[in-house]
Amino acid sequence: MVKTLILGTLGLDDVETPFGKVSGVQGGSCSYASMSASYFTKVGIVGVIGDDYPQGHKNVLVSHGVDISGVEQVDGGKTFSWGGKYEGDMNSAQTIFTELGVFENFQPIVPEAQKGSPYILLCNFDPIQQNNTLKQMSKPKISILDTMNLWINIRIDALKLVLQNVDVVVMNEGEARMFCKTDHMQEAGQMLLGLGLKRAIIKKGEHGCLMFSQTGDYFVAPAYPLLSIKDPTGAGDTFAGGLIGHLASVDATIDADEEWRRAIIYGTAMASFTCEGFSLSTLAPLTRERIDERYKLIRKLSYIPNIE
Amino acid sequence: MVKTLILGTLGLDDVETPFGKVSGVQGGSCSYASMSASYFTKVGIVGVIGDDYPQGHKNVLVSHGVDISGVEQVDGGKTFSWGGKYEGDMNSAQTIFTELGVFENFQPIVPEAQKGSPYILLCNFDPIQQNNTLKQMSKPKISILDTMNLWINIRIDALKLVLQNVDVVVMNEGEARMFCKTDHMQEAGQMLLGLGLKRAIIKKGEHGCLMFSQTGDYFVAPAYPLLSIKDPTGAGDTFAGGLIGHLASVDATIDADEEWRRAIIYGTAMASFTCEGFSLSTLAPLTRERIDERYKLIRKLSYIPNIE
Numbered sequence: 001m002v003k004t005l006i007l008g009t010l011g012l013d014d015v016e017t018p019f020g021k022v023s024g025v026q027g028g029s030c031s032y033a034s035m036s037a038s039y040f041t042k043v044g045i046v047g048v049i050g051d052d053y054p055q056g057h058k059n060v061l062v063s064h065g066v067d068i069s070g071v072e073q074v075d076g077g078k079t080f081s082w083g084g085k086y087e088g089d090m091n092s093a094q095t096i097f098t099e100l101g102v103f104e105n106f107q108p109i110v111p112e113a114q115k116g117s118p119y120i121l122l123c124n125f126d127p128i129q130q131n132n133t134l135k136q137m138s139k140p141k142i143s144i145l146d147t148m149n150l151w152i153n154i155r156i157d158a159l160k161l162v163l164q165n166v167d168v169v170v171m172n173e174g175e176a177r178m179f180c181k182t183d184h185m186q187e188a189g190q191m192l193l194g195l196g197l198k199r200a201i202i203k204k205g206e207h208g209c210l211m212f213s214q215t216g217d218y219f220v221a222p223a224y225p226l227l228s229i230k231d232p233t234g235a236g237d238t239f240a241g242g243l244i245g246h247l248a249s250v251d252a253t254i255d256a257d258e259e260w261r262r263a264i265i266y267g268t269a270m271a272s273f274t275c276e277g278f279s280l281s282t283l284a285p286l287t288r289e290r291i292d293e294r295y296k297l298i299r300k301l302s303y304i305p306n307i308e
Numbered sequence: 309m310v311k312t313l314i315l316g317t318l319g320l321d322d323v324e325t326p327f328g329k330v331s332g333v334q335g336g337s338c339s340y341a342s343m344s345a346s347y348f349t350k351v352g353i354v355g356v357i358g359d360d361y362p363q364g365h366k367n368v369l370v371s372h373g374v375d376i377s378g379v380e381q382v383d384g385g386k387t388f389s390w391g392g393k394y395e396g397d398m399n400s401a402q403t404i405f406t407e408l409g410v411f412e413n414f415q416p417i418v419p420e421a422q423k424g425s426p427y428i429l430l431c432n433f434d435p436i437q438q439n440n441t442l443k444q445m446s447k448p449k450i451s452i453l454d455t456m457n458l459w460i461n462i463r464i465d466a467l468k469l470v471l472q473n474v475d476v477v478v479m480n481e482g483e484a485r486m487f488c489k490t491d492h493m494q495e496a497g498q499m500l501l502g503l504g505l506k507r508a509i510i511k512k513g514e515h516g517c518l519m520f521s522q523t524g525d526y527f528v529a530p531a532y533p534l535l536s537i538k539d540p541t542g543a544g545d546t547f548a549g550g551l552i553g554h555l556a557s558v559d560a561t562i563d564a565d566e567e568w569r570r571a572i573i574y575g576t577a578m579a580s581f582t583c584e585g586f587s588l589s590t591l592a593p594l595t596r597e598r599i600d601e602r603y604k605l606i607r608k609l610s611y612i613p614n615i616e
Contacts, residue, residue, distance in 0.1 A: 088491070183396070186535045207515035210533070220609045222528045225518070227494045258613045265612050292615060299612040301528045304573055305566045307603055 002044035002067050002114045004248045005140075006034045007133045008123030008237065009103060010047045010057075010071065014083035015278060017090060019230045025279035026057045028080060029123035029146070032234035035283050036241025036270045037121070038064040039291055041248035044114045046070040046133060048106040050077035060284055070111045077102035090229050091205055110136040119248040121240055122166065124148045127158040134165055142247060142254055144168040146240050152178050160195075167254050168199040170240055176202045185210055189218075198254045201243075201264065203236060211264055217257040221264045222302040224272035224294065231278045235271040238283060242270030262295075269294040310352035310375050310422045312556045313448075314342045315441045316431030316545065317411060318355045318365075318379065322391035323586060325398060327538045333587035334365045336388060337431035337454070340542035343591050344549025344578045345429070346372040347599055349556035352422045354378040354441060356414040358385035368592055378419045385410035398537050399513055418444040427556040430474065431545055432456045435466040442473055450555060450562055452476040454548050460486050468503075475562055476507040478548055484510045493518055497526075506562045509551075509572065511544060519572055525565040529572045530610040532580035532602065539586045543579040546591060550578030570603075577602040 008030030014023045030047045037043045044067040051073060061068055078101035084093035108129050118141035122130040130145060137143075143166040151159050152175060159179075163169060169192060173185065180188035185202055189212035192200035203209045204223075211219040246252075246266040252259035269291055276282045316338030322331045338355045345351045352375035359381060369376055386409035392401035416437050426449035430438040438453060445451075451474040459467050460483060467487075471477060477500060481493065488496035493510050497520035500508035511517045512531075519527040554560075554574040560567035577599055584590045 186533055204515065207512065218609055220530045220533060222530065225494055225528060262613055262615060295615055301526055302610060302612065304607045304610065305570055307570060307600060
């Protein structure tokens, strides 16, 4: 049975970085997040593709145990497609093109059998559709929402509405700055909790992330120090997938502070793998053993000895 | 007996931040570093002042047990003075003026009784004088050097020379970028070790710091999350003072990885206090108990639970 439902995009990416160039590769928030979560939990995904979407891309997901019965295929439609380029310190992509394709008129429908999934991740997506998806669920135990600057710009009211209905938000620093109208991440975090969110996670890229919680637990998490980043596309989605994956795997409640800290470090570990190669090339061949090894390495690198 | 010798500037600062404005206050790398270290170890300082340097400023240092017999007072001379302004996110100061005064022709002389000090911190200073100071010491157990972009620009050869003679360098991210000619801090750290340094510490401000070591220990340290920064002047010097102070207090060797990690967190804690007020106002009235409390809080905030 599906334990974790993930809504997001399935896409075809053209990506160029100082390390190379790929075209038509498997991309989209849902691909990264679901594969990442698949190492921890049984995942079902909701998304849309055109009939140009390669069978091989589906197979990769299915071979990771991902239930794709919630993926709508539009005959004659074109799959969502994105082209981007990274330069210099590779902290942000320059978008070359975005073709919405079948994604433009997409109305997510959660399969009947998956409406009871206790864990739900709403990847970066139109907040109106994030909310519509959430409404089809029968009281999930934990719901996590990711978003991006585009929706803060053009759908701020819908975004505020859906934020009232989820437990946790994940934003990067730039988005938090925009949404909370402050440069101070401590203020931003408190403001997000003030909206009623149980937890707010602010990602700072190579500087790790911060988790603010209604329980009072405040977590300053490190990043995994990568010697070289080949392609950061999907790192945020991979992080969110690892996060919800771990939570689902231990049946975590929203108040389980230690599990949330573990979930963040698992998310961090998963994201680091994604950055080491193009598309899903480094994420797809992982083992739970290698993931746990990286978890332990991150823990060791940032270990602070006690005093006294 | 003096256990830790610190070379640096003693100055008078004018500082303006969004939180207020002060003028003629106690400043200079040596003031911050020595006061910070004084909570851990017996400190002696080497520096220079004019006869305009207020007796009250001396008293503050002496009352913290700092031995000021190595401070030269130049009759008729003007004390080093700096004016700076912080705006926005307050990550960097805008220098309004720098008056070198007596500092311009200063030749540091280490008092006879302090030449055997086992721990030495060379605060940001002309690298030629850092080297001259180091040469007067009889084989210190650990030497740490701080620097700044100015010396990387105008004294690169002297800086490279003195780096061959010290054990550890402390730089901020911008300086590491400049000196190592790379944006990747992993590369920068490895390059600094390649120069023969035993450890290299790269400070990333609100994002914590990184320590690279010849022992193979690599430490990713968090920052203390400050809700508001009143005045960051001297934070780096305070960090270095806490760092060497802890090392001296436990007679740490260069290879004692755990003590170096503790030293970094003590430095981080001390720097966070400095940022909470103007000049030495928050650093001067500390107690070891409050310092240890903050250490433990930093440790708690970044604690990662084990897995299995």
